[in-house]
Amino acid sequence: MQSLKNIKKLGIMGGTFNPIHYAHLLSSSYVFEKYNLDKIIFIPTGEPPHKRNINIASGEHRYNMVNLAIQDNPNFLISNIEIERDDTTYTIDTLRQIKSMCDEDTDIYFITGTDTINQVYNWKETENIFKLCKFIVTTRPNYVLDDNTKNLIDKHKNKIYFCEIPKLEISSTNIRKRVEQEKTITYLLPKNVEEYIYKNNLYKTDFFKKYEKQLNILKQNLTEKRFNHSIQVAKEAKNLAIQHNVDKEKAFLAGLIHDCCKCFPLPKIYETCEKYKFELDDILKKQPDLAHSFLGYYIAKDIYNIQDEDMLNSIKYHTTGRENMSNLEKIIYIADYIEPTRPYFDGIYEARELAYKDLDKAIQYILKNTIQFNTQKGRIIHPLSIEAYEYYKK
Ligand SMILES: [Fe+2]
Ligand SMILES: [Fe+2]
Structure with a gap:
């Protein structure tokens, strides 16, 4: 001095x-x-x-x-x-x-x-x-x-x-x-x-180092494109968690794992259902692709060693949503929809803006768009999504 x-x-x-x-x-x-x-x-x-x-x-x-x-x-x-x-x-x-x-x-x-x-x-x-x-x-x-x-x-x-x-x-x-x-x-x-x-890498938490083990398993089970999407969802979920005062580590990890069953071929989907005694309902039978989130619940618990019920539920309901979701469930659902590498579609900017302002409004907006989009495509809407939409509309 x-x-x-x-x-x-x-x-x-x-x-x-x-x-x-x-x-x-x-x-x-x-x-x-x-x-x-x-x-x-x-x-x-x-x-x-x-x-x-x-x-x-x-x-x-x-x-x-x-x-x-x-x-x-x-x-x-x-x-x-x-x-x-x-x-x-x-x-x-x-x-x-x-x-x-x-x-x-x-x-x-x-x-x-x-x-x-x-x-x-x-x-x-x-x-x-x-x-x-x-x-x-x-x-x-x-x-x-x-x-x-x-x-x-x-x-x-x-x-x-x-x-x-x-x-x-x-x-x-x-x-x-x-x-x-x-x-x-x-x-x-x-x-x-x-x-x-x-x-000097100040003010950063190095999540990728911390979850190296999970990342390696994930890499082996996803296509390159799906793996990259998962990384983006994890990052987006972490940012949303920081914004809305939710546990950012849980958000990051749940976002990373959310699609862990997405690339399972059909026989493996049936095999996994059997192993965990999960029965496909009529809609899932017709659209087995939707089952990946429900099966993700079991695989995340068993293979990725996630025991936190809130994280597991955020994986389970990331495709359908449901009534009265926890903040973490909302964050994973939203991050999956708005992650930055998603190709442009109508409403993406609005959804991104809402996501950082008001989780409930973002959920309502995304549910509405998704239901509309799937109806136009002639897909069956899962009752959980309809219930969720009715719930968040209020
Ligand atoms: Fe998914
Ligand atoms: Fe996804």
């Missing part, structure tokens, strides 16, 4: 920075200008061992990203003092450490948001914190302060400033979500930070 000597007004910008993005940089630069600061020092928070979480990149990575983001700005500095501490980090300790590195008369400004200022009354050694620094609170229109904070402000009148900053709808949570969904994050953060994220 550069020296903190000869700085009259020093801003401190703390945060997880997981990852740092343009809203952090813009608000820092805005505060820097408005309060005539000499420098701002970015201090990424540490990661106490008990709080370690797969969604938080390591301290080293977060430090490196901040470093890249501020490298062109001589007014912005960075410190690793919180990252180096293995314990729970308290602001008072950080402030004391920074203060000891500055000149006697340096004014320290702790830059924070309204969420944080509402907690300051509860921090360790609040009174001593106010002896060491002032606060600059960046706000949005209509911000709310709780009563404890109002008392705190009364008590420390000249030590808390409020600064309205331009609104930028960028959040680290959203950036991480986008990386996971393989969507672009360009223009949300500096280019070099974006490159760093990809180079």
